[in-house]
Amino acid sequence: MSLRHAALGLLALRGEASGYDLLGIFNESLDHVWPATQSQLYTELGKLTDAELVRVVAEGGRGRKAYAVTEAGRKEFEHWLLEEPPTTNRRNDTLLRVFFLGLVPTEQGREFLLGRAAAAAEMHDRLRDVEGSLTDEQGPLAVHGRIALEWGLRYSTMQNEWARWAAQQLDAAESSDVPSAPPAP
Amino acid sequence: MSLRHAALGLLALRGEASGYDLLGIFNESLDHVWPATQSQLYTELGKLTDAELVRVVAEGGRGRKAYAVTEAGRKEFEHWLLEEPPTTNRRNDTLLRVFFLGLVPTEQGREFLLGRAAAAAEMHDRLRDVEGSLTDEQGPLAVHGRIALEWGLRYSTMQNEWARWAAQQLDAAESSDVPSAPPAP
DNA sequence: CATCGACATGTCAGTGCTGACATGTCGAAG
DNA sequence: CTTCGACATGTCAGCACTGACATGTCGATG
Incomplete structure (x- = not known):
C-alpha cells in the first residue's frame, strides 16, 4: 500500500498539486524507486479523497483538481514514514x-x-x-x-x-x- | 510470471513431485527468494498442465497427483533461465x-x-x-x-x-x- | 475405535498493479 | 482557422498474489 503514502508524501512536499503534476514527479524523480501508472494514481487520489486524507483545494481549467493533504493525511503519512517497518522486497x-x-x-x-x-x-x-x-x-x-x-x-x-x-x-x-x-x- | 518457472524448475530438479511436495520446498528453501502460497501453486499447476508444460505422471492416495515436466516444459524453463533477462525489482x-x-x-x-x-x-x-x-x-x-x-x-x-x-x-x-x-x- | 496431525486438493473474494481505451480542453504555431 | 502537443481526468479487463474457506484421507497414537 505504498503508492498511497508516496502520493501523500509528494503532496506534503509540494503543498498542493494535481494528479497530472504528481504523475510528472513519479515519472521523473520516483521512477527508479516507486513507479506508478496514471490509472493507478488517479484511482488512488479518489480513494484518498474518500478517506479524507487529502482534499480538493482548487479546481482549474481542463478539469484540473488541485489536492492537498488534510491533517489526518499528514498524520497517516508520518505514521507510515517513521513507525511502520519498511517491507523488504523478498522476491528476487x-x-x-x-x-x-x-x-x-x-x-x-x-x-x-x-x-x-x-x-x-x-x-x-x-x-x-x-x-x-x-x-x-x-x-x-x-x-x-x-x-x-x-x-x-x-x-x-x-x-x-x-x-x-x-x-x-x-x-x-x-x-x-x-x-x-x-x-x- | 516467475512462479511458473520456479515450479517448472523444481519439477526438473526433483524428477516428479506433487503440489504438496513443491509447496514444502517453496516454504523451506525458496521462501527468501520466491515465496508462494498454496492457492497460487495449485492454480499454477493447473495452468501448466493445460499448457502441456507439465503432465500428471501418477495418482496416489488422498487424491495425490505427481507431476513431471514435459519436453516442452523443459525447453520453456531453459529459455527462461538463460535467455530472458531477469527483471530487476524496482520498488524499494x-x-x-x-x-x-x-x-x-x-x-x-x-x-x-x-x-x-x-x-x-x-x-x-x-x-x-x-x-x-x-x-x-x-x-x-x-x-x-x-x-x-x-x-x-x-x-x-x-x-x-x-x-x-x-x-x-x-x-x-x-x-x-x-x-x-x-x-x- | 476415536482422534489428531500430516497429507492432499481445490475455490473464492479482494488488492495492487499494468496497459489500453476513452474523452475532452487550452494555447501556440503554422 | 486549423491543427497539434501538452494538459487533464477518468474507466476497464486482466494478471499475480494473498489470505481465508472448504473438503477429504491416511496412519499412528492413545
Whole structure:
C-alpha cells in the first residue's frame, strides 16, 4: 500500500498539486524507486479523497483538481514514514535463477553470472551519469536524492562483485567434481 | 510470471513431485527468494498442465497427483533461465521513505536510518546462522544455495554500511544549514 | 475405535498493479 | 482557422498474489 503514502508524501512536499503534476514527479524523480501508472494514481487520489486524507483545494481549467493533504493525511503519512517497518522486497528473480543453475552446464551458468555482472556494471555507469548531472542541484531534496543514488551505486557494485565471485565458485565446484583431475598430491 | 518457472524448475530438479511436495520446498528453501502460497501453486499447476508444460505422471492416495515436466516444459524453463533477462525489482520501500525524510526533523531521519542499519545487521546475523547449519550439506544444491546466501550476506552488509553513511550525511547537511555555526575560518 | 496431525486438493473474494481505451480542453504555431 | 502537443481526468479487463474457506484421507497414537 505504498503508492498511497508516496502520493501523500509528494503532496506534503509540494503543498498542493494535481494528479497530472504528481504523475510528472513519479515519472521523473520516483521512477527508479516507486513507479506508478496514471490509472493507478488517479484511482488512488479518489480513494484518498474518500478517506479524507487529502482534499480538493482548487479546481482549474481542463478539469484540473488541485489536492492537498488534510491533517489526518499528514498524520497517516508520518505514521507510515517513521513507525511502520519498511517491507523488504523478498522476491528476487536473479537468485531464483541461481537456485536452478545446477540444471545447466557450468559454462552456461558462468555465462549467466557474468551477464549479471555486466548488467550491474552498466547500471553503475548510468547512475554515475545521473550523479554528474545532480551536483548542481540545491536544497534538501538534493541531499535525499543523493542518498538514494548512493544506495544504487553501492547496490550495483555489490551485485557486480558478487556475480563475479559466484562465477568463480562454479568453476571451483566443477574442477573438484571431476575425479579424473584431482589436485596433485 | 516467475512462479511458473520456479515450479517448472523444481519439477526438473526433483524428477516428479506433487503440489504438496513443491509447496514444502517453496516454504523451506525458496521462501527468501520466491515465496508462494498454496492457492497460487495449485492454480499454477493447473495452468501448466493445460499448457502441456507439465503432465500428471501418477495418482496416489488422498487424491495425490505427481507431476513431471514435459519436453516442452523443459525447453520453456531453459529459455527462461538463460535467455530472458531477469527483471530487476524496482520498488524499494526504504528508498521511498528516504526520499521523504526531509519532511521530518533530522533527529527522526537519523533514527530511521540507524534503525535500517540495525535491521540489516540482524539479517546478517540470521544468515550467518543459516550458513553455519549449511556447511555439512553436500551436492550441487549446496553450491547454489551457498551462492544465494552469499548474496544475502553481501546485501545486508551493504545496507548496513549505506544506512550509517546516510545518517552521517543528514547530520552534515544539517550543520551546514545552520548559519549560526559555520566552520571556523 | 476415536482422534489428531500430516497429507492432499481445490475455490473464492479482494488488492495492487499494468496497459489500453476513452474523452475532452487550452494555447501556440503554422 | 486549423491543427497539434501538452494538459487533464477518468474507466476497464486482466494478471499475480494473498489470505481465508472448504473438503477429504491416511496412519499412528492413545
